[in-house]
Amino acid sequence: MTWLRTNRSLIAGSALxxxxxxxxxxTWIWRGGRSPLIDIAHRYAPISFSHxxxxxxxxxxxxxxxxxxxxxxxxxxxxxxxxATVIGTALGLVxxxxxxxxKAVMSTADLGLAFPPILIAAMLVTAQGASATGEILAxxxxxxxxxxxxxxxxxxxxxxxxxxxxxxMAGLNSIDTILRHVLPNIAPILIVHASTSLALAxxxxxxxxxxxxxxxxxxxxxGRTLASYQIHIFDHPLLVAIPGVTVMVLVLGFNLLGDGLxxxxxxxxxxxxxxxx
Amino acid sequence: MMTNLASAISGRLVVLAxxxxxxxxxxxxxxxDPATVMLGLDASPDSIAALHHQLGLDASPATRYLRWxxxxxHGEAGTSYTYxxxxxxxxxxxxxxxxxxxxxxxxxxxxxxxxxxxxxxxxRGKGLDLAVMATLQFLKSIPDFWLAMMMTLxxxxxxxxxxxxxxxxxxxGFFTGLRALFLPTVALAIPQAAITxxxxxxxxxxxxxxDFIRTARAQGYSRTAVLWKVAIPNALIPVLTLIGIQLPVLxxxxxIVESVFNIPGCGKLLLEAVNQRDIPVVQNxxxxxxxxxxxxxxALSIIVRWLDPRLAGESA
Numbered sequence: 001m002t003w004l005r006t007n008r009s010l011i012a013g014s015a016l017x018x019x020x021x022x023x024x025x026x027t028w029i030w031r032g033g034r035s036p037l038i039d040i041a042h043r044y045a046p047i048s049f050s051h052x053x054x055x056x057x058x059x060x061x062x063x064x065x066x067x068x069x070x071x072x073x074x075x076x077x078x079x080x081x082x083x084a085t086v087i088g089t090a091l092g093l094v095x096x097x098x099x100x101x102x103k104a105v106m107s108t109a110d111l112g113l114a115f116p117p118i119l120i121a122a123m124l125v126t127a128q129g130a131s132a133t134g135e136i137l138a139x140x141x142x143x144x145x146x147x148x149x150x151x152x153x154x155x156x157x158x159x160x161x162x163x164x165x166x167x168x169m170a171g172l173n174s175i176d177t178i179l180r181h182v183l184p185n186i187a188p189i190l191i192v193h194a195s196t197s198l199a200l201a202x203x204x205x206x207x208x209x210x211x212x213x214x215x216x217x218x219x220x221x222x223g224r225t226l227a228s229y230q231i232h233i234f235d236h237p238l239l240v241a242i243p244g245v246t247v248m249v250l251v252l253g254f255n256l257l258g259d260g261l262x263x264x265x266x267x268x269x270x271x272x273x274x275x276x277x
Numbered sequence: 278m279m280t281n282l283a284s285a286i287s288g289r290l291v292v293l294a295x296x297x298x299x300x301x302x303x304x305x306x307x308x309x310d311p312a313t314v315m316l317g318l319d320a321s322p323d324s325i326a327a328l329h330h331q332l333g334l335d336a337s338p339a340t341r342y343l344r345w346x347x348x349x350x351h352g353e354a355g356t357s358y359t360y361x362x363x364x365x366x367x368x369x370x371x372x373x374x375x376x377x378x379x380x381x382x383x384x385x386x387x388x389x390x391x392x393x394x395x396x397x398x399x400x401r402g403k404g405l406d407l408a409v410m411a412t413l414q415f416l417k418s419i420p421d422f423w424l425a426m427m428m429t430l431x432x433x434x435x436x437x438x439x440x441x442x443x444x445x446x447x448x449x450g451f452f453t454g455l456r457a458l459f460l461p462t463v464a465l466a467i468p469q470a471a472i473t474x475x476x477x478x479x480x481x482x483x484x485x486x487x488d489f490i491r492t493a494r495a496q497g498y499s500r501t502a503v504l505w506k507v508a509i510p511n512a513l514i515p516v517l518t519l520i521g522i523q524l525p526v527l528x529x530x531x532x533i534v535e536s537v538f539n540i541p542g543c544g545k546l547l548l549e550a551v552n553q554r555d556i557p558v559v560q561n562x563x564x565x566x567x568x569x570x571x572x573x574x575x576a577l578s579i580i581v582r583w584l585d586p587r588l589a590g591e592s593a
Contacts, residue, residue, distance in 0.1 A: 111296060118532055199418065
């Protein structure tokens with residue numbers, strides 16, 4: 001258990017994420033996923049027991065509005081990263097085996113490098129209008145190339161080891177080799193990458209919805225909240241500060257979690273490859 | 278070397294061609310009719326057909342694609358639906374603020390990031406390194422557009438040092454333009470500087486652990502000489518690759534930051550065009566950005582191979 005005391009990143013990251021996501025999830029459950037109601041009579045209510053952060057220019061409770069937004073933004077990021085991880089890992093494993101198929105996969109990955117999520121989202125919104133599906137697709141498509149590269153590199157370093165050759169000679173086919181030997185061994189790297197990808201996905205999500213290229217209203221999310229509060233920056237700077245800090249806490253949380261997991265999980269992987277840890 | 282170079286270039290050209298097909302297909306083959314959007318839902322079928330003919334939408338998709346590409350080859354990018362002017366002029370005009378913004382931000386990110394990373398690497402494991410790394414982790418997590426808003430709050434509204442937004446072009450004077458772009462540049466550069474610094478640190482640490490560094494030290498070269506003449510130049514090579522990888526992120530950031538500061542650049546043009554479903558503008562602007570990113574990536578990978586001949590054998 002010494003790692004727990006020394007791995008400050010893991011502790012700090014988990015703490016930040018819990019501090020943000022537990023209240024966000026509870027708020028979401030408590031409000032049944034609905035956005036707080038507009039209540040013009042109670043605009044700019046001061047901080048009180050019923051409104052822990054006061055209310056916004058529309059009389060909505062800021063705390064529950066921002067927390068519901070944080071929940072929605074995280075859900076979109078998690079779905080996008082899950083998609084990118086599953087598809088990218090599968091393609092990366094194909095690429096690790098090389099050959100013509102592997103080359104084809106890597107060329108596709110090159111293609112993805114040139115399309116930032118904002119361009120995919122811009123095209124999808126032009127063609128179809130704004131939607132949560134489009135936003136998820138835009139973030140996921142951008143994540144796939146990096147996932148392919150990382151999986152390919154990690155899987156390749158396992159596939160060249162002697163015991164894989166031995167297993168193959170013993171008659172193990174490539175699917176079983178992947179399931180039994182490659183995936184369990186590269187899982188730490190994939191988990192670490194998923195965590196840092198989540199940080200990037202939260203940032204992309206906030207950016208896209210800030211520009212109006214993300215999921216449309218009425219569901220609140222952090223980027224759109226920032227966009228709608230931006231004009232109040234002169235008179236009520238806190239309105240802009242709160243959603244921004246929330247994005248930052250989530251991103252920092254996932255980044256630190258990724259660093260902590262790297263220290264925790266990747267050492268055994270490096271030892272397996274014969275590198276000093 | 279030459280065959281590898283040729284295959285890298287032809288590979289990127291294939292990627293560029295496939296990208297153009299994807300851009301065209303996404304914007305032209307998905308359901309939704311620009312003529313209906315422009316004329317409204319009550320438009321008569323006759324006027325829709327007339328507009329289709331005027332916009333060239335009555336041709337087959339393959340013809341329209343080839344028409345677009347051959348136009349691009351001749352430097353023509355069609356006519357904007359909303360502004361009714363050539364797209365080419367629109368994009369060129371808007372690039373006057375976007376290109377300087379991206380270049381300045383890249384420069385500033387390197388200017389801050391490289392020395393910071395190098396200092397952290399040479400003090401590896403000490404208090405200074407830990408403090409720098411913690412600060413970088415923090416800066417890396419700030420959304421650039423939110424940083425932009427917070428900086429306007431501090432530097433424009435409270436201290437009145439810089440304008441809160443807008444960009445009147447370079448005709449108003451070089452320094453007026455530079456002053457207008459200062460806050461957007463800093464907002465864009467800070468998260469990039471953090472990423473660059475972390476990368477430079479690990480790159481330099483990798484190099485400092487190499488055998489040739491020990492050899493050079495053993496031959497009597499001083500620690501400073503080895504650092505400046507051997508370690509840092511070697512550590513900089515992977516940073517060039519990082520610039521290529523971060524380019525799409527930087528473009529995204531520029532589009533968002535332009536929006537925060539109300540700068541009439543390519544980002545604003547793209548968003549306006551998206552809202553008005555101005556397909557020719559979206560299509561050509563996206564294609565231009567994609568081509569720019571791919572070409573710069575290619576250029577960087579050629580430079581990297583030239584600087585580090587060991588990589589010449591590897592495929593791009």
